[in-house]
Amino acid sequence: MESYPTYSEERLLQLIKADDYDAFEELYSRYFDLLYGYAYNVIRDKEVAKDIIQDIFTWFWENRQQWQLTSCKGYLLTAVRFKTASYFRSAKVQESFTQNLKNAPVLYPDESLELEVKELQQLIESLIQDLPDRCREIFQLSRFAYQSHKDIAKKLGISEKTVEAQITIALKKLRGSLGKYHYLLFLFL
Structure with missing residues (x-):
């Protein structure tokens, strides 16, 4: 046993x-x-x-x-x-x-893990900066300013469907760019 x-x-x-x-x-x-x-x-x-x-x-x-x-x-x-x-x-x-x-x-538990987490955060941040301007703006309002799709749509004068589509595009690009580590994305976003 x-x-x-x-x-x-x-x-x-x-x-x-x-x-x-x-x-x-x-x-x-x-x-x-x-x-x-x-x-x-x-x-x-x-x-x-x-x-x-x-x-x-x-x-x-x-x-x-x-x-x-x-x-x-x-x-x-x-x-x-x-x-x-x-x-x-x-x-x-x-x-x-x-x-x-x-x-x-x-x-x-140790400095190497802290370094890995910081590197992953920096990678995600740089990938977000590479998004098209409007897509990045919508994504940041959603994930970092914690605004609802409705609030973003109202603020930017676009439809909620457009907001949803842009966030979906951003997440797909991030997942694709992270390759085999895409599953870690749920931790950060």
Whole structure:
């Protein structure tokens, strides 16, 4: 019988990638409390925090064949950080979120992971700058100014369908440019 609690994180990740659900459950039990605590400290809603952590772990399991990790604690914490941002963006409570995020600690297990996250953020930012002007403007209003499609359409004097189409175009270009790392886009946008 496997002794998962004694396995290193790297070994668990190898087993998960080989479709070992018991290894996944061990990883889940190791990190749930930490991730939940982080999400709850930002959101202050127990059910929403649990849902965010469940979404991250569900995504993590479903995409196990795509990721290339040897360590995941920092990755999972980063996922929580960006999923909480996404929650606030969709819930339109960005003012309190911004204040809470400023006060939330940024946790990275080591400097190399922090560097990787910064490099990925810079890559995404440069790809956004390469979008056509109008497409970039609409995309930034949606994803960074947290405006609804309706508000963007009204502000720019265009239809909501045009807003939706431009955001779809932007996301397709970003996914295409990120290649095999396109699945990480959900963390940042």
